Amino acid sequence: MRNNPIGIFDSGIGGLTVAKEIIKQLPNESLIYIGDTARVPYGTRSKEIVTKFALELVDFLLRRKVKCLVVACNTISAYALSEIKKVSPVPVVDVLQPVVDRAIKTTKNKKIGVIGTQGTIQNRAYDLAIKKLDPKIKIVSCACPLFVPMAEEGLNHHQATKLIAREYLSDVIGGGIDTLILGCTHYPLLDEAIREAVGKGVILIDSAGPTVTELKKVLSEKNLLSNNPYLKYEFFVTDVPERVYQVASRFFGSDLKDKIRKVTL
């Protein structure tokens, strides 16, 4: 079992920022990634539909005998985590709890900002998880619906992105936060525009780092760290128009063109 791959899934290709971090922090692990590019984005969909789609992705990975599941999508983590844990016989690591833990450890003035898709922000999953651990923390949150398409277009340095970032983040900055949760796996691709909007005094917490640190801890505790020198990385999507290759390679940081396979759920 310990040499089976890690299963990682997302609504689309944003979770590749987490996959990249797994390969960096856990270089002895094989992984299977699946992104539901035929039905992305999930951020504007209802809880019911997101849960239905998420369980189909989980089923795909479990049939491939993964040793654990990484929910590399904030919307799925916010809406469907308990349902996924119910059906999964293997450990499940999500992107929400590890990020919340890290943010609480990081903030000094007890003021945390949260940005994400409309689904993540409306669901208030980050707010509730933070308040559960420390009810005194002040939270300022804000949906940033244009950030996903802007990240996919590679507009980190574009003046339009800076304008939109400044507008979206004005309330968050006005709230005097010292820590900002990037509550969407796409947002690290806009880190410069976001950093410029919030200023140097604010620490950005993205999904990938804390999630993979937690994954490492879970695998170690359950004696599931691989000792197999033969690595295998597999990437599946549910639809592959030409654009997926370009955007996926941008998110993963290297060319995935011949490595992505299409699958029907």
Added chain:
Amino acid sequence: MRNNPIGIFDSGIGGLTVAKEIIKQLPNESLIYIGDTARVPYGTRSKEIVTKFALELVDFLLRRKVKCLVVACNTISAYALSEIKKVSPVPVVDVLQPVVDRAIKTTKNKKIGVIGTQGTIQNRAYDLAIKKLDPKIKIVSCACPLFVPMAEEGLNHHQATKLIAREYLSDVIGGGIDTLILGCTHYPLLDEAIREAVGKGVILIDSAGPTVTELKKVLSEKNLLSNNPYLKYEFFVTDVPERVYQVASRFFGSDLKDKIRKVTL
């Protein structure tokens, strides 16, 4: 049959700009609209997937005994029209051919610009349809991937939209066009930003006007214009997060909150 409703469908809520025009130009007609909000957008998906989804929407409308089908989506018109015509026993009007006919009639200098989603532009459906009627026309086309989310966010007057519009449209303007096809039903919501970017000398052709003029002609020829004074407008979507109500009402021009029903395909 003639008093049966018009069936109109789209990948999401953009087609409501066409529904609105039907109600304006054909005030005696009932209609059923369906938008596939659970799987929108189609513009970045493959032809195979778009065709599969489109035929499910067609089936939904045919089962409700519509007297004709209006394909109020450029991606579906470009990818799946022949398949839809194969299965449909009622007349089919798409958004592509009427717009092409109108653009060819409009241009004086024989230079037409086409903007749309990545799917529509890559597919080259407008180029081919124009060239078929007049091979001498010069076409300059350009994908505008951020326009759909910007239209949905209601950013017609935003500086960021103007910057992006100017950038997207620079090649089109440089091509010396006198006519610009807005090859996506969302784009009329950004008409001011687009108009400002292209200047007053360029005539904008959107999907709704020419499509509904063609629909009127087809219904009249086939003796299918309604004589029933009892109108019924029905709106279906495949997923209804809170945001759909807001955006749909923006596109339709009046509040649809209590009028939209969710359906599973």
